[in-house]
Amino acid sequence: MDFDIAPEDDPRRLEIRGWLKQHPKPTARELLDSGYEVPHWPPPYGLSANAELQLIVDEELDRAGVRRFGHLVAQNNCAPSLLTHGTAEAKARYLEKGLMGEELWCQLFSEPSGGSDLAALRTTAVRDGDHYIINGQKIWTSLANHAHLGCIVARTDPHAAKHAGLSMFIVELKNNPGVTVNPIEDMTGYENEFNEVFFDNVRVPATNRLGEEGDGWRLSMQMLGSERVHMGKPGAVWGYGPTARDLIDGLNSIGKLRDVGVAEEAAKLYIEGEMIRLLNYRRLSDQVNAKRPGPESAVAKMLAAPHGQKLLDLAKRVHGQAGLIAGEAQFAEPTAESKEMGGRGSWDVGFWFSPAITLGVGTQEVLKNVVGERLLGLPRELDPSAKGDWSENLKSRDKAA
Numbered sequence: 001m002d003f004d005i006a007p008e009d010d011p012r013r014l015e016i017r018g019w020l021k022q023h024p025k026p027t028a029r030e031l032l033d034s035g036y037e038v039p040h041w042p043p044p045y046g047l048s049a050n051a052e053l054q055l056i057v058d059e060e061l062d063r064a065g066v067r068r069f070g071h072l073v074a075q076n077n078c079a080p081s082l083l084t085h086g087t088a089e090a091k092a093r094y095l096e097k098g099l100m101g102e103e104l105w106c107q108l109f110s111e112p113s114g115g116s117d118l119a120a121l122r123t124t125a126v127r128d129g130d131h132y133i134i135n136g137q138k139i140w141t142s143l144a145n146h147a148h149l150g151c152i153v154a155r156t157d158p159h160a161a162k163h164a165g166l167s168m169f170i171v172e173l174k175n176n177p178g179v180t181v182n183p184i185e186d187m188t189g190y191e192n193e194f195n196e197v198f199f200d201n202v203r204v205p206a207t208n209r210l211g212e213e214g215d216g217w218r219l220s221m222q223m224l225g226s227e228r229v230h231m232g233k234p235g236a237v238w239g240y241g242p243t244a245r246d247l248i249d250g251l252n253s254i255g256k257l258r259d260v261g262v263a264e265e266a267a268k269l270y271i272e273g274e275m276i277r278l279l280n281y282r283r284l285s286d287q288v289n290a291k292r293p294g295p296e297s298a299v300a301k302m303l304a305a306p307h308g309q310k311l312l313d314l315a316k317r318v319h320g321q322a323g324l325i326a327g328e329a330q331f332a333e334p335t336a337e338s339k340e341m342g343g344r345g346s347w348d349v350g351f352w353f354s355p356a357i358t359l360g361v362g363t364q365e366v367l368k369n370v371v372g373e374r375l376l377g378l379p380r381e382l383d384p385s386a387k388g389d390w391s392e393n394l395k396s397r398d399k400a401a
């Protein structure tokens with residue numbers, strides 16, 4: 001790691017504190033206009049902040065208890081692609097509303113035919129004048145039941161090779177004839193996370209295409225890479241739930257750290273949490289020093305997901321039978337962030353939701369492939385369907401099934 005954490009009297013910190021004094025409870029508009037909503041973005045939205053300034057802004061907003069308004073899927077996944085690859089019309093129509101949390105976004109990638117093998121998707125987008133017509137089905141789409149918009153990847157050229165025939169679009173979900181969203185119940189029973197989304201002759205203006213036709217695979221990989229960076233933080237539920245520190249404070253508050261076995265497990269979790277934190281700093285250091293981000297985000301996500309599961313499991317176990325009953329935790333609820341994920345970062349809902357964390361944002365096995373191939377230089381996994389006319393490959397695949 002090669003950067004210093006800015007000291008308390010750093011002028012950049014003082015400037016932000018001065019602004020926060022004048023705006024102790026900023027509105028979405030004020031935060032966006034200040035550049036603090038997305039500091040790393042270029043003006044007029046952000047401050048073109050390097051990673052170090054971004055960290056300072058994050059720390060100062062956290063300290064002042066100021067939450068950002070943009071929802072995480074818009075902020076981390078879709079809006080950066082729109083900024084870089086969107087048309088002027090689409091940026092004018094969608095960007096600010098997404099960043100101010102007025103419109104929610106979802107990511108329409110996975111399909112019943114497979115999520116890990118994303119490029120095998122079957123949803124089509126066919127050009128019709130200055131529109132595209134979308135047909136197909138997505139599944140496991142987080143928040144689609146609330147979302148106004150989605151970033152969808154669909155096949156625009158069925159005869160091109162598997163990865164070359166894909167394109168990405170922004171699709172409006174609310175009040176759009178032909179779009180059907182069906183929530184899927186999950187075992188938290190709390191609020192629907194997942195949905196299946198059907199597209200039946202849905203018209204999308206060509207100005208809503210992101211990037212060039214056929215560029216959908218590259219854009220999807222960029223979006224997933226950026227998502228992993230944000231979902232590999234220390235702490236449960238992709239970093240939005242309790243941390244090992246929260247657990248240790250909780251255990252201490254009910255005297256459980258006197259149990260040597262519990263103390264040992266807690267210490268191991270604390271060490272893991274620190275390792276993940278340092279991996280995140282290393283990634284930040286690469287950014288500060290303008291190095292291309294490596295596969296560290298996959299490593300951090302791969303470690304953070306089971307780490308969170310283990311710490312929620314220990315929190316439940318120390319409560320004995322009471323751990324089976326919602327609302328019986330004797331620990332204080334961990335962080336304000338737990339509310340951001342629809343309550344999934346709380347001790348109870350976080351525990352029920354935690355099995356999903358090693359699947360979403362790339363399964364453990366797929367991340368291991370990324371690390372094996374890109375970090376360790378192991379041979380790449382063979383994909384016989386990657387070459388040639390995709391529609392022919394699909395026919396043989398369906399015949400074999």
Ligand SMILES: Cc1cc2nc3c(=O)[nH]c(=O)nc-3n(C[C@H](O)[C@H](O)[C@H](O)COP(=O)(O)OP(=O)(O)OC[C@H]3O[C@@H](n4cnc5c(N)ncnc54)[C@H](O)[C@@H]3O)c2cc1C
Nearest residue numbers: 107108109110114115116117140141142356359360363365
């Ligand atoms: C909490 C959560 C939120 C999600 N949100 C979204 C969302 O908003 N939008 C969206 O599009 N999708 C979303 N998903 C779907 C997610 O991206 C997929 O579940 C994931 O990509 C796995 O795909 P799959 O479920 O089709 O499983 P499959 O890809 O069918 O995998 C099944 C099993 O096979 C293993 N496997 C697959 N390929 C390989 C391989 N090459 N090598 C070794 N093992 C392999 C997998 O690890 C897994 O264990 C979400 C999932 C979860 C759990």
